[in-house]
Amino acid sequence: MIEITEEDFKIGELIRKAKHPDAGAVVTFLGIVRDDEIVGMEIEAYTELAMQELGRIRDEALGQFDLTSLDIIHRTGTLAVSDNILLIVCGAPHRKDAFAACEYVIDELKERVPLWKKELSEDGGRWVDG
Amino acid sequence: MIIKVKAFARFREAFGKEQDIELDGTATVMDLLTELCAPHDAHDMIFDESGMIKKYVNILVNGRHIQSLSGIKTELAGGDEVAIFPPVAGG
Numbered sequence: 514m515i516e517i518t519e520e521d522f523k524i525g526e527l528i529r530k531a532k533h534p535d536a537g538a539v540v541t542f543l544g545i546v547r548d549d550e551i552v553g554m555e556i557e558a559y560t561e562l563a564m565q566e567l568g569r570i571r572d573e574a575l576g577q578f579d580l581t582s583l584d585i586i587h588r589t590g591t592l593a594v595s596d597n598i599l600l601i602v603c604g605a606p607h608r609k610d611a612f613a614a615c616e617y618v619i620d621e622l623k624e625r626v627p628l629w630k631k632e633l634s635e636d637g638g639r640w641v642d643g
Numbered sequence: 644m645i646i647k648v649k650a651f652a653r654f655r656e657a658f659g660k661e662q663d664i665e666l667d668g669t670a671t672v673m674d675l676l677t678e679l680c681a682p683h684d685a686h687d688m689i690f691d692e693s694g695m696i697k698k699y700v701n702i703l704v705n706g707r708h709i710q711s712l713s714g715i716k717t718e719l720a721g722g723d724e725v726a727i728f729p730p731v732a733g734g
Binding site: 544556559562563565598619622623626627630631640641643 | 649651652653655699703706726728729730731732733734
């Protein structure tokens, strides 16, 4: 499943869904808002293109690694410190593929998917450099 | 002809999220950008001192980066969608 949403995600539910009978490992990556002396973060997406690119990354990962499932959810909108930003859930028969796929997805996402973050502070905001 | 322009992040703040720009006759990406920047006094956001598009400015026509087309000389057709955004920074 791939999703770009303003809603928070239910991590436990997504992990439960990844428990395929052939899976021996589920690796998750959860990106959250870090307090770099900010009050929050605004996240913006070019949604149509971002969905296409996430789909391509997912297909690449499914082709390169032995996986039973791969879910990617990225949030947009205004978030507070410690709020969830991104969840990647990789199910696989063995842990090495699950870890490798998870790392592949986050690395490619950061390079390719049209999403932007603005750090919000008391005196305004600053777009994070890509 | 009408070209739909979508801008993101700092470019959205400068140009607005989405707008239709009317261009006469045969027009290129360069013509569109000139038209787009004029009312916002935003020429320096897009172009460097030599008149080239700054390295960190991404411009897509119908989802394709202009680097894979004909750059700023890429010709536009009515109904095209042009997107302008800075380097991506998700995750």
